Amino acid sequence: MNEAIYNYDDLLNMLDSLLREPTEFWDDFYSDRTKPIPFFANKPDENLDSYFQKGLLNSGKALEFGCGPGRNAIYLVQNGFSVDAVDLSKESLAWASERSKELNLDINFIKSNIFNLEIEENSYELVYDSGCFHHIAPHRRMQYIELVMAALKPGGHFAITCFEEGGKYGGSDISDWEVYRRRNLQGGLGFTEEKLRQIFKDFEEIEIRKMNDVEDENNLFGTSAFWACLFRK
Numbered sequence: 001m002n003e004a005i006y007n008y009d010d011l012l013n014m015l016d017s018l019l020r021e022p023t024e025f026w027d028d029f030y031s032d033r034t035k036p037i038p039f040f041a042n043k044p045d046e047n048l049d050s051y052f053q054k055g056l057l058n059s060g061k062a063l064e065f066g067c068g069p070g071r072n073a074i075y076l077v078q079n080g081f082s083v084d085a086v087d088l089s090k091e092s093l094a095w096a097s098e099r100s101k102e103l104n105l106d107i108n109f110i111k112s113n114i115f116n117l118e119i120e121e122n123s124y125e126l127v128y129d130s131g132c133f134h135h136i137a138p139h140r141r142m143q144y145i146e147l148v149m150a151a152l153k154p155g156g157h158f159a160i161t162c163f164e165e166g167g168k169y170g171g172s173d174i175s176d177w178e179v180y181r182r183r184n185l186q187g188g189l190g191f192t193e194e195k196l197r198q199i200f201k202d203f204e205e206i207e208i209r210k211m212n213d214v215e216d217e218n219n220l221f222g223t224s225a226f227w228a229c230l231f232r233k
Contacts, residue, residue, distance in 0.1 A: 060125030066132025070096025
């Protein structure tokens, strides 16, 4: 492997190599479908459902980062969106594809790192991210924001759920610099309302709140250990 750094991409790739969980990690994570993981159930996020109930989202084209077993992509298609759903894990995408076929839904599942995507600019009404962002290292945040901005049409929406600091399911409270001292994201970074507002300051803020806790028997997923944010380009 060539370990020389000649340009910005070389620098990003070097930092990735210190921090990123390998694809095999996520394949293993999704390989046992019986694990008691709350978001393994085929239920959409409660905040996503709320955006439709409030009339904030209607229909169009959506891009989902880190789609996992497809629960939110399925919900979006059932509510009038065409969806490009991206994930690193072949195991999660196989599961998502099985679910969509059982429901006779057409979803474009893409196996890729989001930073390797080739997208048509200004082509999506919605970019949705449920649990991907908190696994993005600090040095990739600017590129992440650029990707979302490029994908969205003017007036398009960007929605995200992510760990709060010290939450039930994760959310490391270490500083961005400490990530590199430790060479570890500590299972996923946690955020405060203030930090989220600062990171996404180039968007129009519509809502930043904790997800609502939802009982297991409900047909939605929700936990107050996650932030739920909605922005507009």
